[in-house]
Amino acid sequence: MAFSVRALIADDDKASAKLVEVLLQKWGVEAVVAHDGLEALEQVMQPEPPSLLILDWEMPGYSGIELCQKIRQIDMANPPYIIICTARDSAEHIAEGLNQGANDFVTKPFNTQVLRARIEVGRRTLELQARLVDAMTRLDHLASYDELTGLLNRRALFERVHEDFSRAVRTESRLCFSVCDIDWFKRINDKYGHPAGDAILRQLGELLSQQLRPYDRIGRIGGEEFLLLFSVKDAGRAYKVLERIRMEIERFRFEFEGRVIPVTMSFGATFVIPDERVERVEDYFSHADQALYQSKEKGRNLVTF
Ligand code: GH3
Ligand code: MG
Ligand code: MG
Ligand code: MG
Ligand code: MG
DSSP states (O other): OOOOOEEEEEOSOHHHHHHHHHHHHHTTOEEEEESSHHHHHHHHTSSSOOSEEEEESSOSSSOHHHHHHHHHHSOOSSOOEEEEEESOOOHHHHHHHHHTTOSEEEESSOOHHHHHHHHHHHHHHHHHHHHHHHHHHHHHHHHHBOTTTOSBOHHHHHHHHHHHHHHHHHHTOOEEEEEEEETTHHHHHHHHOHHHHHHHHHHHHHHHHHHSOTTSEEEEEETTEEEEEEEOSSHHHHHHHHHHHHHHHHHSOEEETTEEEOOOEEEEEEEEOOOSOTTHHHHHHHHHHHHHHHHHHTTSSOEEO
16 A cells, blocks of 8 residues: 555645645545644644645744744654745745755645645655654664563663663662572573573563563563662662562463473672762672672572672
8 A cells, every 4th residue: 555644734825725635635645724834833743743744935823934944843753744835936935945944845826747746755755754764663672672572682771770870879769780590591491492491581571570660670681681770778678679579480380382380580689879980880780790699609599689
């Protein structure tokens, strides 16, 4: 199916607006009409605004040019394609219209065929833009999220963690920084198969997310290792939170193809009173990592600070 656009016709001359509206209808382009600049801007500010704007130059409220300027100042993911439509056809006017952010310029009285072709150019441009925005959105997601678990990947996670620390300094809140790792995961893979291991990682990602609050931070550092960062009043409470999570995992029925697979996790953690030195994040990480190592040494399925 051809990519379809919705148009806005803004013209204080009702007959002229009607003419364009009828033509667009004939060409299968859905359109809304505004008779002054304010009404037009309102339309553009809607949650799902028209993407092709056909603006008269002189209108009460805002002129077509003022509208262009205003619209181009707004940071839009999918900015509209703007055609200025006016009787002013001097070279200066055309140049000004384009310089103020219009994509195209049609002089009145316009030739119907030319208007149609220009609208088609707009449609093609908007289609290309939509595809680009879509691809960028998917790339952004791929760059930040782990494909298997849907959690933040290591790089994006550490970026966010640095921000979390700066915020914690400002709000004088305290944090618990924890690294956790599935016990004997290699054996699980060997015994139940790699797809079963993947399923566990996915289920575990969900379980961990459920255990934390939406504003806490969680991500997959790599392999079967995750990072948890949450605000908490004191070390005692931080220990309780992690103990609860550890027990939830121990209790949870991880399933793959009808088989229940027992899973436990070891935790290393450090209680943090954030300060201005952001480079400390790496220190906290290595602290938590050493504590994790101790949990493993002491027999696994443990929380160590
Ligand atoms: P420990 O209790 O000391 O952590 O033992 P372990 O077996 O969990 O640790 P080890 O580091 O020896 O093995 C980790 C295993 O995790 C090896 C690797 O194949 C597996 N693994 C890493 N990433 C994935 C993944 O994405 N999917 C699956 N199925 N397995 C993974
Ligand atoms: Mg006018
Ligand atoms: Mg290991
Ligand atoms: Mg492991
Ligand atoms: Mg590991």
